[in-house]
Amino acid sequence: MIHMEIKVLRNVLEANDALASENRRLLREKEIYTINLIASPGAGKTTVLERTIDGLKGEFRIAVVEGDIAGSADAVRIGRHQVPVIQINTGGDCHLNANMVRSALGDLPLAEIDLLFIENVGNLVCPAGFDIGEEIKVVILSVAEGDDKPEKYPLIFEQSSAMVLNKLDLMGMVDFDMEKARSAARATNPELPIFELSARTGEGIEGWLEWLRTRVKTGRPTPRA
Amino acid sequence: MIHMEIKVLRNVLEANDALASENRRLLREKEIYTINLIASPGAGKTTVLERTIDGLKGEFRIAVVEGDIAGSADAVRIGRHQVPVIQINTGGDCHLNANMVRSALGDLPLAEIDLLFIENVGNLVCPAGFDIGEEIKVVILSVAEGDDKPEKYPLIFEQSSAMVLNKLDLMGMVDFDMEKARSAARATNPELPIFELSARTGEGIEGWLEWLRTRVKTGRPTPRA
Numbered sequence: 001m002i003h004m005e006i007k008v009l010r011n012v013l014e015a016n017d018a019l020a021s022e023n024r025r026l027l028r029e030k031e032i033y034t035i036n037l038i039a040s041p042g043a044g045k046t047t048v049l050e051r052t053i054d055g056l057k058g059e060f061r062i063a064v065v066e067g068d069i070a071g072s073a074d075a076v077r078i079g080r081h082q083v084p085v086i087q088i089n090t091g092g093d094c095h096l097n098a099n100m101v102r103s104a105l106g107d108l109p110l111a112e113i114d115l116l117f118i119e120n121v122g123n124l125v126c127p128a129g130f131d132i133g134e135e136i137k138v139v140i141l142s143v144a145e146g147d148d149k150p151e152k153y154p155l156i157f158e159q160s161s162a163m164v165l166n167k168l169d170l171m172g173m174v175d176f177d178m179e180k181a182r183s184a185a186r187a188t189n190p191e192l193p194i195f196e197l198s199a200r201t202g203e204g205i206e207g208w209l210e211w212l213r214t215r216v217k218t219g220r221p222t223p224r225a
Numbered sequence: 226m227i228h229m230e231i232k233v234l235r236n237v238l239e240a241n242d243a244l245a246s247e248n249r250r251l252l253r254e255k256e257i258y259t260i261n262l263i264a265s266p267g268a269g270k271t272t273v274l275e276r277t278i279d280g281l282k283g284e285f286r287i288a289v290v291e292g293d294i295a296g297s298a299d300a301v302r303i304g305r306h307q308v309p310v311i312q313i314n315t316g317g318d319c320h321l322n323a324n325m326v327r328s329a330l331g332d333l334p335l336a337e338i339d340l341l342f343i344e345n346v347g348n349l350v351c352p353a354g355f356d357i358g359e360e361i362k363v364v365i366l367s368v369a370e371g372d373d374k375p376e377k378y379p380l381i382f383e384q385s386s387a388m389v390l391n392k393l394d395l396m397g398m399v400d401f402d403m404e405k406a407r408s409a410a411r412a413t414n415p416e417l418p419i420f421e422l423s424a425r426t427g428e429g430i431e432g433w434l435e436w437l438r439t440r441v442k443t444g445r446p447t448p449r450a
Contacts, residue, residue, distance in 0.1 A: 145268075152266070
């Protein structure tokens with residue numbers, strides 16, 4: 001029984017990885033730089049995305065894939081920023097998989113996109129295990145969540161190419177030790193770039209945008225996943 | 226292939242449910258009231274638990290099972306409050322299961338416990354699918370996470386017997402519409418008791434403690450799960 005479970009799980013992951021590689025090949029062929037955004041529920045993924053779109057849409061043609069268990073509230077928010085957006089509902093699954101993303105890519109004008117953000121389901125655990133064909137993963141942590149999160153959920157911090165520390169406007173209102181969070185994240189990923197910002201107020205957003213500009217323009221870094 | 230996956234998943238869930246029923250039978254036999262605490266990473270589960278222990282430990286003999294992917298920081302925090310605590314590390318799984326809890330119960334002095342809190346892995350999705358033998362589930366949402374969460378993660382709000390709205394001290398600093406959150410939660414669970422409080426400052430904690438007192442003293446409500 002246990003043996004069969006493990007075998008089926010391996011088959012599922014292998015099938016996912018094969019589809020993820022196909023997605024990545026297609027996205028690179030179309031010269032689209034793709035970012036898989038991962039965070040807990042309520043860390044501010046959509047708000048960070050809205051600020052990022054507003055900051056970069058004059059320079060790059062941006063599109064978004066929204067992943068949620070249910071509903072389309074985030075796609076509606078993103079749609080207001082005049083970029084193409086596709087909503088995926090996983091119907092219960094705690095992460096996007098490569099097959100869901102493949103379907104979404106079929107509905108996007110790939111020839112007219114430079115930068116694609118895929119906002120994963122709100123979860124610090126499951127999305128780390130599933131390659132969806134992205135170029136890089138970026139993890140967002142809010143200061144309201146506490147400085148112990150990189151230690152408690154190490155895999156996603158290890159796999160990410162950058163970390164956004166959001167809700168900087170709440171510092172002082174919450175018990176969050178910035179140095180502790182930074183060193184916990186760097187214990188799993190020593191070179192991790194960290195951007196402290198408030199998507200709500202806009203504070204600190206420019207460093208993050210500048211990093212993104214460079215990544216998108218210089219092309220394809222080795223994915224960490 | 227797909228057929229086999231579904232069959233294996235069903236077997237896993239059936240095996241889990243059988244073990245969960247055994248856990249529940251044991252816990253009831255020992256007259257232990259067991260609460261499965263579920264929330265996103267950083268919603269404040271451990272801080273709520275610390276306040277709750279301090280508020281009730283003169284009246285009930287309390288114990289705690291801590292569930293985390295990695296580490297034992299939460300068990301150390303709970304241990305400072307002089308109650309028995311067992312740390313489970315799932316090693317990657319995004320939820321506790323009944324078998325993990327069964328092992329932990331073997332290490333607890335069951336004859337000397339009235340009220341057992343099981344703090345699940347930080348996740349609004351996966352723990353909702355796995356009965357671990359609890360009497361009731363309680364979901365904790367922090368106002369920093371946003372008022373749209375009950376709509377986006379409906380299952381856990383549907384299954385919970387109460388909702389704690391934590392970090393009330395941040396109201397006004399975050400965009401959180403209390404009425405919207407309450408009505409979204411009650412759209413999936415019309416009778417859901419909701420406790421607005423700040424575990425950090427202690428504000429509002431008494432209503433939650435009073436509800437717990439009544440539940441523990443009057444015994445065994447029908448589990449919703």
